[in-house]
Amino acid sequence: MNTEVIQDIAQAEEGTSLWQDAWVRLRKNHLAVLGLVVLLFMIVIALLTPWIAPYAYDAQNLDLGATPPSAAHWLGTDVFGRDLLTQIMYGGRISLAVGFIATSVALLIGVSWGAIAGYVGGRTDAIMMRLVDILYALPFMIFIVLLMVVFGRNVILLFLAIGAVEWLTMARIMRGQMQSLRQQEFVEAAVSLGLPPATIIRRHLVPNALGPIIVYTTLTIPSVMLLEAFLSFLGLGIQPPQTSWGLLISYGAETMEEYPWLLIYPGLTLTITLFSLNFLGDGLRDALDVRGSKD
Amino acid sequence: MGRFLASRLLQAIPVILAVITVTFFLVRVAPGGPFDSEKAVIPEVKAALEAQYRLDQPLFSQYLAYLGDLAQGDFGPSFKYPGRSVNELIGAGLPVTAELGLYALLIATLIGGLAGVIASLRPNTPQDYVPMALAMIGICMPTFLLGPLLVLVFGIELEWLPVSGWGDIPGDKILPSITLGAAYAAYIARLSRAGMLEVLSQDYIRTARAKGLPEWQVVVKHGLRGGLLPVVAFLGPAFAGLLAGSFVVETIFQIPGLGRFYVQAAFNRDYTMILGTTVFLSTLIVLFNLLSDVLAASLNPRLRHQYQTGGMP
Numbered sequence: 001m002n003t004e005v006i007q008d009i010a011q012a013e014e015g016t017s018l019w020q021d022a023w024v025r026l027r028k029n030h031l032a033v034l035g036l037v038v039l040l041f042m043i044v045i046a047l048l049t050p051w052i053a054p055y056a057y058d059a060q061n062l063d064l065g066a067t068p069p070s071a072a073h074w075l076g077t078d079v080f081g082r083d084l085l086t087q088i089m090y091g092g093r094i095s096l097a098v099g100f101i102a103t104s105v106a107l108l109i110g111v112s113w114g115a116i117a118g119y120v121g122g123r124t125d126a127i128m129m130r131l132v133d134i135l136y137a138l139p140f141m142i143f144i145v146l147l148m149v150v151f152g153r154n155v156i157l158l159f160l161a162i163g164a165v166e167w168l169t170m171a172r173i174m175r176g177q178m179q180s181l182r183q184q185e186f187v188e189a190a191v192s193l194g195l196p197p198a199t200i201i202r203r204h205l206v207p208n209a210l211g212p213i214i215v216y217t218t219l220t221i222p223s224v225m226l227l228e229a230f231l232s233f234l235g236l237g238i239q240p241p242q243t244s245w246g247l248l249i250s251y252g253a254e255t256m257e258e259y260p261w262l263l264i265y266p267g268l269t270l271t272i273t274l275f276s277l278n279f280l281g282d283g284l285r286d287a288l289d290v291r292g293s294k295d
Numbered sequence: 296m297g298r299f300l301a302s303r304l305l306q307a308i309p310v311i312l313a314v315i316t317v318t319f320f321l322v323r324v325a326p327g328g329p330f331d332s333e334k335a336v337i338p339e340v341k342a343a344l345e346a347q348y349r350l351d352q353p354l355f356s357q358y359l360a361y362l363g364d365l366a367q368g369d370f371g372p373s374f375k376y377p378g379r380s381v382n383e384l385i386g387a388g389l390p391v392t393a394e395l396g397l398y399a400l401l402i403a404t405l406i407g408g409l410a411g412v413i414a415s416l417r418p419n420t421p422q423d424y425v426p427m428a429l430a431m432i433g434i435c436m437p438t439f440l441l442g443p444l445l446v447l448v449f450g451i452e453l454e455w456l457p458v459s460g461w462g463d464i465p466g467d468k469i470l471p472s473i474t475l476g477a478a479y480a481a482y483i484a485r486l487s488r489a490g491m492l493e494v495l496s497q498d499y500i501r502t503a504r505a506k507g508l509p510e511w512q513v514v515v516k517h518g519l520r521g522g523l524l525p526v527v528a529f530l531g532p533a534f535a536g537l538l539a540g541s542f543v544v545e546t547i548f549q550i551p552g553l554g555r556f557y558v559q560a561a562f563n564r565d566y567t568m569i570l571g572t573t574v575f576l577s578t579l580i581v582l583f584n585l586l587s588d589v590l591a592a593s594l595n596p597r598l599r600h601q602y603q604t605g606g607m608p
Contacts, residue, residue: 133306134309134310134313141535141536141538141539142538142539142557142573142576142577142580143318143573145542145557145558145561146318146321146322146561146573147321148561149561149564149569150321150322150324222435226437229437229439230437230438230439230539230543233437233439233543234542234543234546234558234561235562236558236561246439249437249439249440249443250439252443253439253442253443253547256443256446256447257447257451260447263440263443263444263447264444267440267444270437270440271432271435271436271437274435274437275431275435278431278434278435
């Protein structure tokens with residue numbers, strides 16, 4: 001067998017990796033691809049906002065007041081003459097940051113909790129998962145409102161509180177994955193090689209459970225963003241001078257009779273983003289062939 | 296069934312106790328006492344007030360006393376409005392919120408269930424795509440955006456319906472109920488479609504068709520019972536969501552219900568009011584989760600059997 005053939009075979013085999021398969025399947029799902037594109041667009045805009053925003057964040061023009069969309073202000077201005085597009089761009093930074101950071105918190109807690117419970121098994125597993133069951137029954141929406149009232153409206157606390165709520169499902173998914181994975185031979189091999197459990201979990205088990213983790217993460221982000229917007233709408237989330245999409249919608253709703261654009265554009269931005277994330281999540285679930293990740 | 300109910304009730308008690316404990320201590324460690332107002336209070340008055348609200352006692356005996364009050368159905372006084380109690384507030388707000396929630400739930404199950412069943416009868420045709428696309432919009436459109444938009448269109452532009460209030464003008468209950476129910480109609484549509492699709496492919500449905508039953512009887516008599524199971528199981532968690540949604544809807548439409556009182560208490564930092572309502576609402580949510588589990592079990596013989604033989608979920 002000459003070297004060319006071997007290279008051909010190697011190349012042919014490269015093309016069938018799980019991730020490439022998934023990517024091919026995802027690309028066929030037009031809605032999911034659209035979701036991905038819109039999401040990347042939003043992220044790039046959010047990252048570049050300080051340089052590309054049409055106006056300064058705190059620029060006011062009280063003489064101008066609220067004006068409908070025009071050439072100078074594409075999405076109009078609010079009662080203080082602030083450019084709405086600029087507000088939405090800066091608000092998007094906060095809304096997306098809450099979405100991603102709080103989801104990361106949830107990911108970190110949920111994956112480690114579920115991985116440990118599933119790997120160790122036995123009584124530890126029973127106790128850890130019973131705790132998850134109990135926490136599941138708690139009315140967390142009310143608890144977050146309570147936390148924000150008691151400890152003040154603090155962005156960091158908001159990240160932590162939302163993250164602390166959303167980790168439960170992740171822990172359950174992770175534990176299920178661990179239980180089936182730890183029966184497999186490569187884990188047995190790792191154990192007999194004498195690797196410490198932490199290394200086995202980190203190097204062998206978590207990477208093999210990436211599919212469900214990715215899918216569930218994509219579906220957690222929109223629910224987290226919705227939660228942030230909900231709190232900000234009630235006035236219990238992000239506080240001025242900072243802004244977020246939820247806060248903009250709340251202001252827009254107050255003045256919608258005279259200035260409907262102040263409600264419609266922030267609302268549209270939030271809805272489109274949530275749409276994109278949900279479509280992408282659904283598409284990824286089909287592409288990675290993950291079952292029951294929404295329970 | 297009795298064994299199942301008992302085990303579920305036993306699980307609910309520690310959860311409710313945990314809620315009470317966590318809420319109590321959270322509220323007590325909150326920075327700033329309830330009487331640290333701008334105006335300096337004479338020390339004697341402050342001491343008298345603190346004695347009245349038992350703040351002069353050690354924290355743990357305050358906690359025990361609070362548990363004792365709760366056991367007698369006393370949710371405590373309000374710090375901000377002397378003379379008003381959490382019980383009065385609940386008495387005034389609960390009927391309103393319950394009515395709003397009931398209408399929303401009716402809208403959600405009727406419209407959502409119907410849409411889901413219709414979609415499931417002809418999968419992957421326009422009859423499936425249109426309701427499911429609408430459901431996706433319903434899921435992505437937050438309550439606090441849908442509410443103002445509905446007010447803008449039907450209240451202000453078209454002037455068809457009143458924009459606020461509850462029971463004052465005919466028709467003023469329509470918009471809030473739709474706003475609160477819409478998202479759940481969307482979820483229920485998706486759940487009932489998936490449930491029906493699974494059930495309609497089962498052997499017993501083929502048997503029903505084979506023995507010549509008309510299609511509507513196959514769907515209604517044999518399909519719905521199994522197909523709507525996921526919806527029944529969803530009603531418990533949906534109740535918690537409806538309560539949280541009522542915070543927003545009651546604020547938007549200025550409805551004097553529990554949700555609006557809760558948000559106002561949160562703004563006023565009325566700690567005892569928050570403590571009392573949190574405990575009350577949490578207990579309600581835990582009980583509803585229990586109820587929906589029991590209902591789902593009574594509809595599903597397999598699940599019932601699992602509990603009778605002592606299996607855990």
